[in-house]
Structure formats: C-alpha cells, structure tokens
Amino acid sequence: MADGGNKRHIFYSGGAASAFSAISSLEAQGIKELIREISSSVKVNIITEEESLVALLKSGASVDDLLTMKSIQNFLKIMGETSKVHKLVAGDSSEKKIERYSEITLNYYKLISEMGKSEAEDFCEFITLFPINHNLSANYVSHIPPFLAPYHKIFTSHYDVKKKKPKISKKRFPDYYSETRWIVRDILRREGLKIIVVPDDLFAVNVAKELEMYGVSPTVASPVPEFILNDSPYNFVISLLRAIDEDFSYETMIPLFQNPYSGIDKSKIYSIKRQCYDKNITKGINDWKTLFEELRISSGILGDLDALSREIDQEGGIRELVVLCEKYLGERNYPNKILNVLASSFEDYRNDTIGIINDLESMKYLPRVSIVGGTEVLIGGPMDFLGLEIDNLYLAGLDAASSLRSFSEESRDFISKLGLEDAYEKMVDSAYRELLDQSESVTMTYSSTDEKLSYTESIPLYDEIEAQEEYVPRDLVFIPEKPVADWELGSGVMVKDKYTLEKSIIDARLQKPIYPTFVENYAGCHFKGFVNGLLGVDEVDPPREFLDPRTTGSMTHRILEKYYSTDISPADFGKLADSYVKGEISREKFESRIEALKFYRDKYIANGKLVKFFVMDVNHALELGRKTIQKEFHFPTSDQQVFYEVGGNKIRIGGYVDRVDEEGDALCIIDYKSSLYGYPKNDLCDERHGKVQLFFYKLGVESILRKKVRAAAYVSFRDINEGFNTAGFFNAIPNEEAQLRKCREIVDPVLECFLSGDVDPVVKEGDSLWKCENELFCPLLSVCRVQERRW
Numbered sequence: 001m002a003d004g005g006n007k008r009h010i011f012y013s014g015g016a017a018s019a020f021s022a023i024s025s026l027e028a029q030g031i032k033e034l035i036r037e038i039s040s041s042v043k044v045n046i047i048t049e050e051e052s053l054v055a056l057l058k059s060g061a062s063v064d065d066l067l068t069m070k071s072i073q074n075f076l077k078i079m080g081e082t083s084k085v086h087k088l089v090a091g092d093s094s095e096k097k098i099e100r101y102s103e104i105t106l107n108y109y110k111l112i113s114e115m116g117k118s119e120a121e122d123f124c125e126f127i128t129l130f131p132i133n134h135n136l137s138a139n140y141v142s143h144i145p146p147f148l149a150p151y152h153k154i155f156t157s158h159y160d161v162k163k164k165k166p167k168i169s170k171k172r173f174p175d176y177y178s179e180t181r182w183i184v185r186d187i188l189r190r191e192g193l194k195i196i197v198v199p200d201d202l203f204a205v206n207v208a209k210e211l212e213m214y215g216v217s218p219t220v221a222s223p224v225p226e227f228i229l230n231d232s233p234y235n236f237v238i239s240l241l242r243a244i245d246e247d248f249s250y251e252t253m254i255p256l257f258q259n260p261y262s263g264i265d266k267s268k269i270y271s272i273k274r275q276c277y278d279k280n281i282t283k284g285i286n287d288w289k290t291l292f293e294e295l296r297i298s299s300g301i302l303g304d305l306d307a308l309s310r311e312i313d314q315e316g317g318i319r320e321l322v323v324l325c326e327k328y329l330g331e332r333n334y335p336n337k338i339l340n341v342l343a344s345s346f347e348d349y350r351n352d353t354i355g356i357i358n359d360l361e362s363m364k365y366l367p368r369v370s371i372v373g374g375t376e377v378l379i380g381g382p383m384d385f386l387g388l389e390i391d392n393l394y395l396a397g398l399d400a401a402s403s404l405r406s407f408s409e410e411s412r413d414f415i416s417k418l419g420l421e422d423a424y425e426k427m428v429d430s431a432y433r434e435l436l437d438q439s440e441s442v443t444m445t446y447s448s449t450d451e452k453l454s455y456t457e458s459i460p461l462y463d464e465i466e467a468q469e470e471y472v473p474r475d476l477v478f479i480p481e482k483p484v485a486d487w488e489l490g491s492g493v494m495v496k497d498k499y500t501l502e503k504s505i506i507d508a509r510l511q512k513p514i515y516p517t518f519v520e521n522y523a524g525c526h527f528k529g530f531v532n533g534l535l536g537v538d539e540v541d542p543p544r545e546f547l548d549p550r551t552t553g554s555m556t557h558r559i560l561e562k563y564y565s566t567d568i569s570p571a572d573f574g575k576l577a578d579s580y581v582k583g584e585i586s587r588e589k590f591e592s593r594i595e596a597l598k599f600y601r602d603k604y605i606a607n608g609k610l611v612k613f614f615v616m617d618v619n620h621a622l623e624l625g626r627k628t629i630q631k632e633f634h635f636p637t638s639d640q641q642v643f644y645e646v647g648g649n650k651i652r653i654g655g656y657v658d659r660v661d662e663e664g665d666a667l668c669i670i671d672y673k674s675s676l677y678g679y680p681k682n683d684l685c686d687e688r689h690g691k692v693q694l695f696f697y698k699l700g701v702e703s704i705l706r707k708k709v710r711a712a713a714y715v716s717f718r719d720i721n722e723g724f725n726t727a728g729f730f731n732a733i734p735n736e737e738a739q740l741r742k743c744r745e746i747v748d749p750v751l752e753c754f755l756s757g758d759v760d761p762v763v764k765e766g767d768s769l770w771k772c773e774n775e776l777f778c779p780l781l782s783v784c785r786v787q788e789r790r791w
Contacts, residue, residue: 007141009159010034012148013384015221015370020143020388022375023193031144031151047115050341053366055115057345059107060100063362069104070366071411075424078383080150082109084418101414143387147430161387166442170462170469173447176206176397178477183394183445184210185477187377190441192391196379197435199402201228201365202451204379207396211377221380223368226334234364236261237325237335238357244309245353249283250276250542261328262301271295273542279588280596282545285309287590294589301328317351318343334367335360381406382431385438393439395432398462401450403428425460432461499527501534501757509534513636513654514644514751516696523690523750530759531780543592547599553674555581555600556610556717557658560672561631564659566618574611581605613717616724621661624731626668630660635700642703646751655696666710668730669697674718679727684712685743694728695743709733 011017014030021028029037039046047055053066061069076082142155152158173179184207187194198204201224211218227234239256246252257264257272275295281287285306292302304324311320318339325336342359343349350356378385407424415423436442444465446458522529532538541550563576581601588594604610621627634656636642643650659670671693673679680686684694694712702709713730733739 007139007157009143009387010140010155011143011387012151013221013380013386015219015378015380015384016143016386016388018372019193019219019221019375019378019385034140045115047112049368050337050344051115052112053341054344055111056104056108057341059111060104061108063342063359065101065104066363067365068408068410069101069108071407072101072105072414073108075407075411075415075427077150078148079420079423079427081418081420081423084420102417145386145430145434147427147434148386159387161389161438163437164440166393166436166439168436168442168444168465168467170465170467171443171445172458172469172471173445173477174474175449175453176203176447176451178472178474179396179445179447180206180210182472182477183207183396183443184214186443187211187392187394188214188216190392192440193375193388194377194392194394195385195388195390195439196377196394196396197382197385197432198222198379199381199397200406201225202405203397203402204381205229207379208371216377217373218371218377218379219373219375220371221378221384223370225365226367226369227364229369229371232260233325233329233333233335234360235259236328237321238360240305240308240321240324241353241357241360243305244312245357247283248285248288248305250281253288254542256301256305263299263328264297264301268295268297272297276543277541277550279590279593280543280545280548280551281590282543282592284591287592290589312351312353315351317353317356318349321356337367338363341366382428382435386431386434388438390435390439391441393435393442395435395442395444398444398446398459399448399450399456400459401454401456403459429461436465499530499759499761501530501759503757505534506755506757510651513642513652515654516693519692519696519747519750520690522754523692523746525761525780526753526759527761528780529754534759545592545595547596547603549674551596551600552604552718553672555584555597556604556674557672559610560658560717564614564617564628564631566621566627570611570615570618573614574605574608577610578605609720610717613720616720617715620724620730624663624668626661626663628659629662629667630705631658633657633660633701635704637704640704642700644699644747644751646748647755649755651751653696653700655693655700657697657701660701660705662707663710666708667701667705668711669694669701669709669713671697671714673714673716673727676714676716676719676725676727679714681727682729683742684728684733684739685746687746690746692743692747695740695747 009017009020009026009028010031011020011028012031014033017028017030017033020026036046052070056066056069057063073082076084136154137156140155141157141159142152143159143161144151144155146152171179171182173182180203183196187196196207196218198207201222204220204222204224205228208218208220235255236259239252239259243249243252243256254269254273254276256262258266258269272291272295275281275291279291281291285302289302291297292299304327308317308320308324311317322336322339325333325339329335338360339356341363403425412424415421444462444467446462448455448457450456518529518533521532541548559577559580562580563573568576578601581597585594585597585601588597634654636652636654642653644653645651657669658672661668661670678686678689679691680689684698685692694714698709698712701707711729711732713726713728715730716725716727719725
C-alpha cells in the first residue's frame, strides 16, 4: 500500500477529493475529472452532460423517462456492466417499457459512439494509450475501493485507509423533519469532520437548508437539481407561459409579480391584489397595463410578456423566451439549459405554451450542480465519501421509501432483466460498509414515515448492524431546552403552552373601537383574530370573472344607500339604479370591471331582480308603518362613544349599520346580505358561526340615537325567489332579555380571553385539525404551528 505523499490522490467523487485537499493540503482529483483530463491529452472527446441528454432524446427516450435512463446508465458505468445492455433480448413476457428501454439504450450508445466517448465504459477501452502522457503508477494513488472494479483496476497504487472500529448508535424518528433537524442540531455539538450521507436529493437539500438556518454553509458533494435549491427561476418561466396561455389571468399574473426575478417592488403586491379585488381585474394584458399606470409601477415585464405572446403566435416563441430568460434570470440560467437541450433534440421543437410547460416540468430536475461551502460539514450520497478518514459520520434516511426514491422500481426491473438482480442494493450496501470502516463515530438514522407521512421500514443494513437503538419523539426535537440560534428564541416557550400577548399590546388595541368582525374572527380562532385584527394582516381574495360577491354586495349597498325610500315608485327606483350602473360603466377604465358591471346590470337591473327586492322590502316596511331615518349609520361618532362592559372593563365598540327604520317610538335595524348562509334565523347572536353583528348594532344604535331598537334583521337582496328572505328578527325581538343574555354569554368569554392576551390557535392539545383544514380553510396553518400540536 502506498502512503501517497507525493502523488495526486484519486477519489471516486470530486466532492471527496475537494474535502481531502482542504483537510490534508495534498493534491486530489475525482475520477471523472481525471478521465476527462487524460482523454483530452490523447484527443479523445468526452461528451458533456448536455450532449448526453440530447443523445438520449434523439434515441427515442421520452422527456418523462430521462431521469430513469440516466440513473440506469450511471449504475451500469459504476458496475462496469455497460456491455450487457447490448446483449439484452427481451422475452415475450417482458414489460413493454423494459423492452423500450433496451431499444433506447442501444440507440444511445450508437449515437454517442459517433459523437465521442462517454466516460468510464470507454475509459477502459483506450487505457493503453494513457501512458503516453500520464504514468498512472508513478503519479497517482487511488482511494477507490475494490468493489468499484472498473475504476479500482486502473490504478496499481492504492492509499491505505486505516480501518477503524467505530462507535455506532441508532436513532429512529417519527418523520423526516424530526430526523433532519435532530441530525443538524447534533452536528452543531460535534468537533472535527462531519459527513452526512443521504439517500437522495430530497434529504441533501433539506439538511443543507436546515444547516444554513444556523449559519453553517455545508458542501454538498452530490450534484443536486438547481430546481430544488432555488425554484424561483423555473417558476418565473412557468408563470410567463401560463400567463400567456390563460389570457394573463389573475391566477397566473400574481405569482409572476411575486417572483423575485420579475423586478416588481414587493411593497406593491398588496396594492395590486387589492386593486384587482376592488376592480374585478381577472384577465387581459390591457387591464394590467392600466393598473400599473394607476399604481405608478415602472416595469418592463408587461411589455416583454406581450411581445413573447405575439412571438409564440408567430412560432418564434422559443427564441424570444430564451432572450427573455437571459434578460431577467442572467445568461447562465437553468431554464435555458433545458430549453437548449429540447431545441437541440428536436428539429421542429414546438412553440405551444402548454407543450413547453410540460417539457420544462418533466426536465426540471435534470440540470444539476454541487454546492461549494465549508469543509467542516459535507453532504453527499453513499458513493461520495469513499476513501476519506471521517471523524463523525451520519448515515441518514435508511428507510425503504428513500431507497426507492434514489433508484426507482422501473430501474430495478430493467437491471434485473440484464441479470443484475439485487446488484444495486449490494453496491449501496458495500459503500455503506466501506464508510463504516473509515469512521470514528457513526450515527445511523431512519424515519418510520416518509415525506407523505406514509409508513415505511428500515433497510436491511440498519437492522443488521448491531447497536443500541433510541426512539426520538418529535417533542425532544422541536422543543429545545435552550435555543442554539437567534431564530430559535421564539421556540424557547413550550409549544403546548398558550400563545399570550403582553397587557401593553392589548391596551394599545383598546385605544380603538372593537368591531363585530374582530369579535367574530377572534371567536373562531384566537390566533386568526390576532393576525387579522391586531397585526392587520389579511389575505386578499382573488377576483372572480364577470361578477363576484364583493361587487354584487358593494354595488347593491351603494344603490340602496342612494335611492332606497318608501316615498319613490318602483319604476323610479329602477331608472335611478340603472342610470347609476351605466354611469359607473362609462367612467370605468378596466375592461374586466366593465364586464362585471355589465353582468351585474343584466342580472340585477335589466331583469328587474333588484326592483323586485325593493318592492318587497318597501311593502313590508309600509305594512309595519316604518320609515327610513338613517342609511349607512356609523358609530361611534366624533362626539359620542359606545361602551361595552365586561369583567370590570369598559371597551369601546363600533359598527356600520346599513339602514335604520323608525316605527312609532322604536327603531328597526336592517343589515343587507347577499346570502343568509350561517346567519341566525331566530337569534340576535349565533354561537356556532360566531355572528354577533345585530347585537353590537342594537347596543350602538340605542346608545347614539337614544331610542329602543325593537327589531333587528339581516335581509337578503339575492335570495328572493322564495319571497322576502330574512334572518334575525324583522318584526320584533321576542323575549328580548333572554336574547340579550344569550348574546352576552357568547360575547363576554370571547372578550375576556382577548383581555387576558390569549392568541392561541383554536386547536388545542389533543384535538384534531379537522376544523382548521376542512371547515375554516384557514390560510394561517403554515405559520400558527398548530400542525406541530397534533403530534
């Protein structure tokens, strides 16, 4: 065995070579880099990865099959079994896909033989030429183990990796998130070289991103897809194409504007969404240009998108798309790498947007890169660290699901047809055992559920190695005894304790009136009430094409506010309403909004639906002897406050009442609704849906106007086919004291919780997520940590 002090050290992996050089200050190189260097010296061309992909596509591989084909090729090279594919004869019972793989692979080797050489399988064919410029015996020492026979036999000088008796421990976790985080936190406590061996790209990227949260920049030796490192460039291109295909719809344009490569100021996104919601902007490039002018957004993205759309129509879309990618993503961007491969593979590559999207989707995992970071922590696959002496080794993801992700069932079927059944498992097992012999301390980990939280089992290696196993529950991982990084300070509180706010924050909120909407949100979920009501963060609903509930509600409210009166005729009301809507249409600049207003005019004015509602409402009011005295009544006023007492505290409250009618010496409150779903039929307040508006309105109106509120009702202007539809009490509130007592029993506990600072999610320890996920459809699930409480 050679010590290799004055020789170049050769490793199977370039990542291992870089690590060895950094640690030892000796010259090292990966075998693939050496092959290319030597091949170039004897004028033998080694085809690039891009050329290999093009050759595969020209050979008949579908875009969807490329990843499987590449994994098969790489395995055959490692095992030195590439010649077997030439001898494959598929039987009648063979699966059609395996037969197709055979045909494609044979065509591929035929094509690359015309283009050049393809690394290891050809390296051995012309190795006798290499001594011309490279003396492999005198100048190189190999760290490549014997089980990688095609590479091992090239060298006569081999480095003596000292065999060790490692201290081995096993850890079992409930899921990948726990496993990943535990490994990272354990690494932070260790000294020396730390290597994490992962089964696939998913694990590599998850571990790397978790480490970066602690300020550790690892080196990822295994090339991983650029897409999973940063999907923004890819999503930018997909958003461009989807926007064109869907006539620049809101659903496609907003993700485009939110993409960091669009150049849109992120502070403008909320304004864009709000204006779209208010103006029903649902599609059309002209509306988006008008919107940008109104909001004074300076950007060339809309003009470039419009130009790309025209080029695609004229079959020049690929060229224009490549130029656009270079402008926004830079010259070396991976969407263009994919587009260039596709354009080189097919002479008449398509220009239709859906076709391009599908091809980009299929190939997004193919452009691969290595992450160069520090040498303290290295991440890679089982083959990437062979030949290194390791202080701390973590063998992660030792579960069956990860094994299948790294080498698919289809790939296994194919190599079995070549007479290499179980060869992949044996190769990986050999690599793991080699790594065990190179290490001082080894931690083997696996999770009992996969990335979809489905049950999975440990691989045989995990079971065969004798060591003490420990089960690590989620609480031990996600509830730290003390934070190890600034971003974890918020995790210092047990997640099973309630989220609470300081009294000063609650007192600051009470400087403004509490409205029924806040109480309703807070009653449904204290955390949602905190985010919406205190932080002022709310999700803007997307606009709907033609007509949405907001447009219907706002237009009807405005018309009724302006023209409702028991003193005008239905005909006059109809003319006034129609004139108002036509005026709104004539003043509107947005095409989508104009379409929505026209739709509203047809649905509610032209067919007499709103007049019909007006007639029914007026008739009921006249029958009861009522006359409208206030429309759009708001409290508190500038000089009159309304207070609600709870637990010894006086809280200011407010509200907006659509209409107040006078009936003798008493009043009636009317609140217009497009639909009465969820509103109480025979109650002022509803505990199940948390509706408290009428209760608040009654208190406010009585306090300001100094008259008794005898009736309070929700009235639907849309559901009129079955007559005058109301909820609450349109005629009179029966058993008023009992109704008010019930309302207080609903509202008081909610306000008391708020005054105590409770902003805890609605789902408490031991409960289920059913309500959050299936009834509330809550957009805050990803930030309230309620997910962790179900464990």
